[in-house]
Amino acid sequence: MAVSANRLELLQIADAVAREKTIDRKIVIAAMEDAIQKAARSRYGADTEIRAEIDGRTGEIRLQRLLEVVDVPENFSTEIALDDARLRNPSAQVGDLISEPLPPLDFGRIAAQSAKQVIMQKVRDAERDRQYEDFKDRIGEIVNGTVKRVEYGNVIVDLGRGEAMIRRDELIPRETFKYGDRIRAYVYDVRREQRGPQIFLSRTHPQFMAKLFTMEVPEIYDGIIEIKSVARDPGSRAKIAVLSNDSSIDPVGACVGMRGSRVQAVVGELQGERIDIIPWQQDAATFIVNALQPAEVSKVVLDEDAGRIEVVVADDQLSLAIGRRGQNVRLASQLTGWDIDIMTEDEESERRQKEFTERTELFTEALDVDEMVGQLLASEGFAKLEEVAFVDLDDLASIEGFDEDTAEELQTRAREYLEQIENEQDEERRKLGVEDDLKSVPGVTTAMLVAFGQNDVKTVEDLAYCAADDLVGWTERKDGETKRFEGALQGFEISRQEAEEMIMAARVQAGIISAEDETVAEEQEVEEAAAV
Known part of the structure; x- marks a missing residue:
């Protein structure tokens, strides 16, 4: 036919x-x-x-x-x-x-x-x-394209089989592109929208630099060297932490390359961004000292519960450790995941002297003893009355100048003082209208009940509908400045995890969720943490 x-x-x-x-x-x-x-x-x-x-x-x-x-x-x-x-x-x-x-x-x-x-x-x-099918699985990759047009500072890139966009805030500062320029960028998001798939690229994303190192350093591509974390101030400075899984290979040297050839290739792509390559360490203190290079650190003090670290440097190293506009310490904090406080040796000495004086006064007044006894307790490392009240009697009696009778009397006075404070706080709690049931929530103390009442949390249901931020506070970054908002339990040395556990216990007690739901949620959190 x-x-x-x-x-x-x-x-x-x-x-x-x-x-x-x-x-x-x-x-x-x-x-x-x-x-x-x-x-x-x-x-x-x-x-x-x-x-x-x-x-x-x-x-x-x-x-x-x-x-x-x-x-x-x-x-x-x-x-x-x-x-x-x-x-x-x-x-x-x-x-x-x-x-x-x-x-x-x-x-x-x-x-x-x-x-x-x-x-x-x-x-x-x-x-x-x-x-969409072509690019949805390419998130996290570097792609090459040609500049198709520039609209209001946003660069539209022709990828051959699709169009992508680099928003103005995802471009390295001071870099410009025109029609026909070749461009390399990191795919950080692909969305299916009404007007078609939207492919978003970035040249400021920390993983863009990590992927560039993967392309330039064969040992990273082969998995011999591992990139543990990256922190960037795009177009200015960056820090990258690397770890070698082979003891015979220096991770920093491999990333730098012969006469700096490898790192210079990355620096060239990033418009001259200065890159500090940091050896990663399991020990947090050592890692933070490395991350603050080129500054030399005298001493570090970790507070694991609060996720903070105090770094002491010499006077002539302070400006180097902080960096221009706080750049060095900010990048080190992003790289390590720790909040870093930097102080000079004189400031640290002054702070410790102030703490010693405050503790001495606390013990002197609360225990009704002379200043010398208060100084002895403070110098032995006691920071709170609870420590004096409930420490093993032999530990207290072993302090030079104390005997068993003295230690027993100090503990009795400490417990009586704490009981008095407890009664006063309980009375204050009642005046604020905080219900008795709230005290039965695990982890809640009488002092916390007063703080709850001052923040209009007066029932178990009120606590159940709180978020962790409402208790421990939160930070917001706006216009380049970080602002701290205080929570109801500010100053109680309570971690975010402890706050979440307290809220979950209140939800169970209020009947909002069951104990089985809480167990399932905890198991999911463990699985997610293990996956990470």
Whole structure:
């Protein structure tokens, strides 16, 4: 059977569109079938069920009208009587669909225009789906493209099989691009949106630098050297922590390369960004000392519960440790995940003397002893009355100048003072209207109840509907400045995890969740932590 020219032309158009848009030929033919169906409905009636089929080998178009089998038809354009249907198909039953061939359709100008719009929309949707499928699994990769245009500081990049955008705040400061420039960037997000897949690139993302090192340093690509963390101030300075899984390979030297060739290749791509390569250490104190390079650190004091570390440096090293506008310490904090407080040796000595004086005064007044006894307790490392009240009696009696009777008397006075404070706080709690049930929540003390009452948390339900931020506070960064907001339990030395556990216990006690739900949530947290 000879195939007419217009039929061949139809198939040629489908092949050309499929090649140009890089989509499946079957999708284009299906779009054409939908377009023909729409045009046929405009002729035979919008409520008529039309089916169009295009033979993928010959290009022949077959039109059929589908009629529903009913006992008594009301609309002859969509329904057919059971008796008439059985003349065509003896096994027809009520509810079946019977197909009826239609003559070839002669497209008018309006119908042809409508069909063209349907085809274009279907092809556009297929192209968007293909782009999304191509790039959704490429998040975290570096891609190369060509600058297509620049709109309001945002750079639109042609990736060959799709378009991507680098927002103005994702570009390295002071770098400019124009039409036709080659550009390399990091894919950090791909979203399926109404207007099509949106591919977002970045040149300021910390992982952009990590991926550049992976491309330049074979040992990182092979997994011999591991990048543990990255901190960047785009276009200015960066720090990267590396660890070697082979003791014979120096991770810093491998990343620097012969005469600095490897690190200079990355620096060149990042518009001259200074990069400090830091050896990663399991020990937090050693790692933080390394991260503060080139400053020399005299002493470090870790507070693991609060996630903070105090770093003591010599006077001439203070400006170097802090860096210009706090850059060095800020990057070191981002790299290590610790809040870092930097002070000079004189400031640290002054602070310790102040703490010693405050503790001496506390013990002197609370225990009704002379200053020398207060100084002895402070110098032995006692910081709170609770420590004196509940420490082992032998430890207290072993202090030079104390005997067992003295130690016992000090503990008695400490416990009596704490009991007095407890009673005063309990009275204050009642005045504030804090309910007794709130004290039964694990981890809640009488002093906390007073703080809760001052922050309008007066029942178990009030605590249950709190967030951890409401208790321990939070920080917000705006206009380049970090602002600290205090929580209800500010100053109680309570960690975020402890606050969350307290809130969960309140939710169980209030009946908002069950104990089983809490157990499941804890197991999920453990699994997520293990996965990380």
